[in-house]
Every structure is written in structure tokens, then in C-alpha cells.
Amino acid sequence: MHTAFEADWTNANLRPGPLAKCRATDGLLGVFIMTKSKLIWALPVLTSVAVVVAFAAQAGGDKVAFPENFATGTLYTTVDRADNKQYRELFVSPASAVEAAKKGDPLPSGTVLTLVQYGAKLGADGNPEKDANGRFIKGNLLAYTVMEKRTGWGTEYPDNVRNGEWEYQAFKADKTPNTAANLTGCFNCHKPLDAKKDFVFSYEKLAGK
Numbered sequence: 698m699h700t701a702f703e704a705d706w707t708n709a710n711l712r713p714g715p716l717a718k719c720r721a722t723d724g725l726l727g728v729f730i731m732t733k734s735k736l737i738w739a740l741p742v743l744t745s746v747a748v749v750v751a752f753a754a755q756a757g758g759d760k761v762a763f764p765e766n767f768a769t770g771t772l773y774t775t776v777d778r779a780d781n782k783q784y785r786e787l788f789v790s791p792a793s794a795v796e797a798a799k800k801g802d803p804l805p806s807g808t809v810l811t812l813v814q815y816g817a818k819l820g821a822d823g824n825p826e827k828d829a830n831g832r833f834i835k836g837n838l839l840a841y842t843v844m845e846k847r848t849g850w851g852t853e854y855p856d857n858v859r860n861g862e863w864e865y866q867a868f869k870a871d872k873t874p875n876t877a878a879n880l881t882g883c884f885n886c887h888k889p890l891d892a893k894k895d896f897v898f899s900y901e902k903l904a905g906k
């Protein structure tokens with residue numbers, strides 16, 4: 698449709714006299730409509746691009762439901778994080794994931810890794826207190842981060858982002874998703890791990906090593 702208007706506009710400019718004036722006005726209208734129609738055409742495209750981007754950023758994490766039963770899985774290690782004064786408990790389910798790690802295999806579909814973040818109990822000097830074994834002491838529950846792996850997940854990510862079939866999600870202390878979390882950051886930081894570790898930092902701990 699706007700090709701016709703475009704042609705009109707060009708012809709009008711070439712023609713002298715009142716007709717040209719009239720045509721020029723038509724042409725202006727044509728340009729206006731053309732611009733508008735381009736805009737009308739562009740809007741759904743832009744909207745769908747935005748939807749696709751939002752989908753990529755959101756959909757992955759949304760696949761990971763809060764693992765209500767994480768505590769019935771295996772508490773396979775705890776981590777004292779001096780940098781952010783946190784005490785962390787790492788749970789895995791199902792038990793077959795531990796067996797896979799012991800064999801050095803990738804973790805099976807259905808594996809859920811739950812990292813529970815607690816503030817370390819602080820002493821009067823503001824530093825984490827230590828127990829008899831020199832380990833941090835569990836304080837207030839802060840948040841959860843979860844990794845879940847399922848057959849067929851991850852296909853929508855480009856190779857430089859994709860972590861196999863893993864998806865990531867962060868949850869607040871009340872178990873609702875932390876919508877402010879940077880899930881791309883999860884992929885980026887876990888990505889460089891040796892493929893033998895299946896993107897899991899604590900793979901050796903999982904294997905009981």
C-alpha cells in the first residue's frame with residue numbers, strides 16, 4: 698500500500714501547476730500514512746521482539762518451582778563464605794544424583810540442587826563466630842538458590858550461555874522467586890566449570906570427595 702503512495706508522491710513532485718499542489722498534498726498525506734503504516738507495522742515486530750527477550754529472560758527460571766521437599770534430600774556439604782559472612786547448606790535430590798557423581802557421570806534428569814543461604818552468626822566484633830570445629834554458625838535464613846536439570850531444557854539458549862540442561866532460579870526467604878535476581882549471572886558464573894563437573898561447583902563434595 699505505501700508503495701502506491703510513494704509513487705504518487707514522486708509523480709506529484711514532477712508535475713507543475715495546481716494539480717501538482719493537490720498531488721503534493723496527497724503525497725504529504727501519503728508520507729504521513731506511510732510513516733504511520735510503517736510504525737503500525739513496526740510496533741508488533743518490536744513488541745514481539747520484546748516478548749521474545751522477556752521470554753528468554755523469564756521463562757527459564759519460571760520452570761524451576763520452589764523445591765518444597767529439599768530438606769528430605771541429602772545435605773551433602775556446608776560452605777562458610779567469609780566474603781559475605783554467610784553459612785550455606787547444600788542439598789541434593791534424588792539420591793541417584795549422588796551415585797552419578799560418585800561415578801563421575803553427569804547428574805541425571807530431575808536433579809535438584811538447593812543452596813540455602815544463612816547469615817553467619819556474628820560475634821561482638823562483627824565477624825562470624827566459629828563453632829568447636831572452626832566452622833561458621835547458622836544465623837538467619839536469607840535466601841535460596843536452586844539448580845534443576847531436566848531432559849530437553851536449555852535448548853532456547855545460545856551455546857555461549859547454555860549450561861547443558863540446567864535452569865537456575867533464586868528464591869527469597871519466603872520461598873517466592875526473587876524477580877530481581879540476575880539469572881544470566883548464574884549461567885555465566887557456572888558456565889566455565891569443567892564439563893566433567895556438569896556445571897556444579899560442589900561436584901566433588903556431591904561425590905563425597
Ligand code: HEC
Nearest residue numbers: 776810812842843844865866867878882883886897898899
Ligand atoms: C560469581 C559466581 C556465581 C554466580 C553469579 C552464581 N553462582 Fe551459584 N555457585 C557459585 C559457587 C562458587 C558455588 C559453590 C558454593 C558456594 O561457594 O557457595 C555455587 C553453588 C551453587 C549451587 C549449589 C551447586 C553447585 O554448583 O555447587 C547452586 C544451586 C547455585 N550455585 C545456584 C545459583 C543460582 C540460582 C545463581 C543465580 C541466581 C547462581 N548460583 C549464581 C558461584 C556462583
